[in-house]
Amino acid sequence: MSIHAPGAAPRRARARRAVDTPIALVPFIDFLLTVVVFLLMSFGTSGEITVLPGLPEASHGTDGPEAPVVAIDADQITIDGRRVADTRALLASAGVERVEPLVRDLEIQRQSWAVLHPGEDFPGHVVVQASREVDYRAVRKVLFSIAQAGYGGIALAVRPVRARGGG
DSSP: OOOOOTTOOOOOOOOOOOSSOOOOHHHHHHHHHHHHHHHHHHSOOOOOOOOOTTOOEESSOOOOOSOOEEEEOSSEEEETTEEEEEHHHHTTSOSOOOOHHHHHHHHHHHHHHHHHSTTSOOOOEEEEEEOTTSOHHHHHHHHHHHHHTTOOEEEEOOEEOOOOOOO
């Protein structure tokens, strides 16, 4: 036994931790599975779009393509829920001019698509929702801007006509 000062505890050599500490595998797999399910639920592309009130009705139609959604209502113009322009400001001038923020956003989406799908032809689809209350001049400017951004496939969103019961 070694000699040490009275009242002082003897020093012990520190134990080194192992570098390859085992990981509890089952909880780790549960955690990863939870993260994957969360990401799939959060970022799933279902193609669902929110419908503006006042959309025109149509008796024949098909499901639209998975594409950016440009919505026009009495107050604003949005692309995929982000406001890009004010509808009343567009109606201030009678001429047909580009809606620059809309063109810029669509061009950015087109460039992103080209990066994500190299070697494939750009489909150029856009879904347009326009309320019946919107002045046609605003719709015309939006359609002109979409064409200027290089999108040729324009689908107009409508509500299906409900079957009416016969007398």
